[in-house]
Amino acid sequence: MTAQVGTRLRSDARDNRERILAVARLAFATEGIDVPIREIARRAGVGAATLYRHFATKDELLAEAFAEQMETCSAIVAEGLAAPDPWQGFRLVVERLMELHALDRGFARVFTSRLPEAVFAADRDRTLRMLLELVGRAKKAGPLRRDFVVEDLSLALMANEGIRAESPEMRVAxxxxxxxxxxQSFMADPVAAPLPPPVRLPLSRA
Known part of the structure; x- marks a missing residue:
């Protein structure tokens, strides 16, 4: 009986942790990182004390909630950096980041949110170093405009975040x-090329 109770308690604790993380990811993605931790606990259906047993600080919760996004960002940038053609690698990074962010509105927070320095300090710095190296290679190769800065990509991601559509498929399109x-706007010598088909979007944000 004692073993069964212990197993159930561990299962309950695991369920609580997963529910807290799910609620936190959704809240941070849709409302920003300033959502109070007690509000996260309320939405997850647990007390603040239960939340703090799993995550001693808000920084710990942020780090865990954004861990998957950070890993995905790093993998995308690493893939772009490994491409034989730096311009094609740069294009891949822009396309993949935007497409994935269209499906997960919290995705761009890794680059565009003012997360505490303690959150992802090492991982984000490594990813940004890879991105800066890729940018330098693409500029040296010629296609990327010389005045491009990483903040321009952040601006593009922030604008991409504003896309509102009737379905995830339409957001991706x-x-x-x-x-x-x-x-095209990032190119040193822009060349008009066919664009993907347009998507009917609401003229104002709902």
Missing amino acids: ASRRFAALMI
């Missing part, structure tokens, strides 16, 4: 067209 427009 709109994001692909926007990415194509941004990539």
